[in-house]
Amino acid sequence: MGYGGKPNGRKGDVMIINDHGRGHLRILQLHLGGDRNFQYLLADARTGEAVAVDPGFAPSRMLAIAREQGLTIGQILITHGHSDHQGGAVELAALTGAVILAGDPGDLAGAEPLADDQLLRLGGLVVRALATPGHAPDHFCFMCQDCLLTGDLLFCGKVGGTGPYFPGSSAGQEWESLQRLLLLPPETRIYPGHDYYGGQGTMPFSTLAFEQEHNPFLTSGGFEAFCALKENWAEYKEEHGIR
Numbered sequence: 001m002g003y004g005g006k007p008n009g010r011k012g013d014v015m016i017i018n019d020h021g022r023g024h025l026r027i028l029q030l031h032l033g034g035d036r037n038f039q040y041l042l043a044d045a046r047t048g049e050a051v052a053v054d055p056g057f058a059p060s061r062m063l064a065i066a067r068e069q070g071l072t073i074g075q076i077l078i079t080h081g082h083s084d085h086q087g088g089a090v091e092l093a094a095l096t097g098a099v100i101l102a103g104d105p106g107d108l109a110g111a112e113p114l115a116d117d118q119l120l121r122l123g124g125l126v127v128r129a130l131a132t133p134g135h136a137p138d139h140f141c142f143m144c145q146d147c148l149l150t151g152d153l154l155f156c157g158k159v160g161g162t163g164p165y166f167p168g169s170s171a172g173q174e175w176e177s178l179q180r181l182l183l184l185p186p187e188t189r190i191y192p193g194h195d196y197y198g199g200q201g202t203m204p205f206s207t208l209a210f211e212q213e214h215n216p217f218l219t220s221g222g223f224e225a226f227c228a229l230k231e232n233w234a235e236y237k238e239e240h241g242i243r
């Protein structure tokens with residue numbers, strides 16, 4: 001890893017992958033199941049108020065971690081409606097009384113819809129919801145201070161899948177959403193929805209500047225090249241030894 005962070009290692013049953021302290025903001029990056037899924041607890045360290053992001057798996061374990069850390073989950077945020085990101089949300093809401101906010105509340109009982117640029121209070125901090133369709137039509141990213149949770153829009157070294165396997169997805173919208181992210185300060189730290197980095201070592205988080213320089217989808221040179229890389233991704237991965 002090229003910068004900062006406190007990696008706790010990836011061996012065995014480690015659930016807290018990283019505890020990113022950023023001033024008053026706490027970011028707990030958790031692995032609790034799925035296809036290298038990351039789910040998150042964001043909290044104001046001063047008040048212990050927390051939001052759970054993408055509780056796809058093991059809601060009771062997520063709650064136990066929050067309690068161990070002295071955090072109270074008051075809101076549940078969903079980056080998009082794929083089951084590996086929201087599968088445990090209703091149960092976590094029942095366990096905590098927290099409200100669920102999602103781009104498409106769909107069949108999440110009691111959930112409220114998110115609006116683009118909606119501001120959410122997190123103790124004395126603010127979380128900004130950014131509509132970022134592409135991988136899924138209801139996709140949102142969440143920004144707090146200089147940290148951006150990117151769901152399945154932008155990973156370390158990759159971007160979210162689009163095409164027939166992902167209903168409602170759009171490579172064009174994904175491209176536009178990525179351009180929107182790139183207007184944010186380059187030092188913005190990104191925390192993805194999956195641990196999909198396939199390069200040497202580990203990279204559970206990154207920065208926009210790093211991705212702009214190294215992510216092949218962002219260095220491809222334009223929308224047509226972006227689409228061409230998507231078409232040829234299997235070959236590109238094999239050629240470059242990417243998992």
Ligand SMILES: [Fe+2]
Pocket residue numbers: 080082135152
């Ligand atoms: Fe997804």
